[in-house]
Amino acid sequence: MDKIAIISDIHGNLEALKAVLADMDKRGVDKVYCLGDILAKGSNQQECFDLIKDKCEVIIMGNCDEFFTSDLDLSKINEENIRRINWNKGKINDETREYIKHLPFSYEFYLSGRLVRLIHAHPERNDKFVGNIDFITNYYPLFLPSEKTVSDKVADVVVCGHIHTPYSQKIYNRFIINPGSVGDSIDVFRNDSKDGNVLFTTCANYAILTGNIDSLNVLDPFSFEIVSVSYDIDKELSTNGDNIEFEAYKTELKDGQYRDMEKIYKSFEARNINKDEI
Ligand SMILES: [Mn+2]
Known part of the structure; x- marks a missing residue:
């Protein structure tokens, strides 16, 4: 059987990336695929790209990869955001920028009779x-094709990142698998009286899918796991002296707390989730 590791949302965190790559070596992984968001947030974006380009057979484009490699009209953007954009844009070289600009939106393959679709979000x-804050009815559209997907089929397994929290959900005989984030793990549901150990949140996460690649036999065995790996967060932060948003970045890495909870609370409202009941 084939073992495919899937990483997502690395966000320039080199220590976390090295930790997951070392872990998958120990587990005998055959291939590594990447769901994107190599760029933004951390200082080591070029270094992460170099490693990922070397190790990953498939890389699709994340929203941050697209944003920070595109030609932006800065005339309507405030000064603080222009500084942030320029800092991030300066973290990769021209060759990398060109490469990332041309990454595909999604990727598909068959694994043990299942059509697996990789998308960023x-x-x-x-x-x-x-993601994991949604009601069941919000999940089904994740399986549907779009003009941007490789085929027009409904996927059996969707692997997507973006939310930075690992989860899986089985509905309508189909699986959603979210490997979480390698470099910027967070939990948006937080409550001091209910929270488990924060170190469970701040580990680097990735997924491994096991099955037979290219097999159309639905009776072939299929499994997946979500793996959490610790890494040296302080060492990573010690290489972020130039980070334009160091305090926000540090909070995310050390506390697993997203930097802009107001934005999350707005999305709770849109989903009829009362944040005071969390
Ligand atoms: Mn993203």
């Missing part, structure tokens, strides 16, 4: 947020 947009 959603089949229509790489920045649309669907």
Whole structure:
């Protein structure tokens, strides 16, 4: 059987990336695929890209990869955001920028009779947020094809990242698998009286899918796992002296707390989730 590791949302965190690559070596992984968001947030974006280009057979484009390699009209953007954009844009060289610009939106393959589709966030947009805070009816569209997907088939397994929290969901005889984030793991549901150990949140996460690649036999065995690996967060932060958003980045890495919870709370409202009941 084939073992495919799937990584996502590395966000310039080299220590976390090295930790997951070392872990998958120990587990005898055959291939590594990447769901994107190599760029943004951390200082070591070029180094992460170099390693990922070397190790990954498939890389698709994340929303941050697209944003920070595109030609932006800065005239309507405020000064603070222009500084942030320029800092991130300066983290990779021209050759890398060209390469990332041409990454595909999605990728598909068969594994033990299942059509597996890789997308960064959603089949229509790489920045649309669907995840573990959604009701069951929000999940089905993740399986549907779009003009941007490779085929027009409904997927049996969708592997998507973007939300930075690992989860899996089985509905309508289909699986959603979210490997979480390698370099910027967070949990948006937080409550001091209910939270488990924060070190469970701040580990680097990735997924392994096991089955027979290219097999159309639905009776072939299929499994997946989500793997959490610790890494040296302080060492990574010690290489982020130039980070334009160091404090926000540090909070995410050390506390697993997203930097802009107001944005999350707005999305809770849109989903009729009362944040005071969490
Ligand atoms: Mn993303």
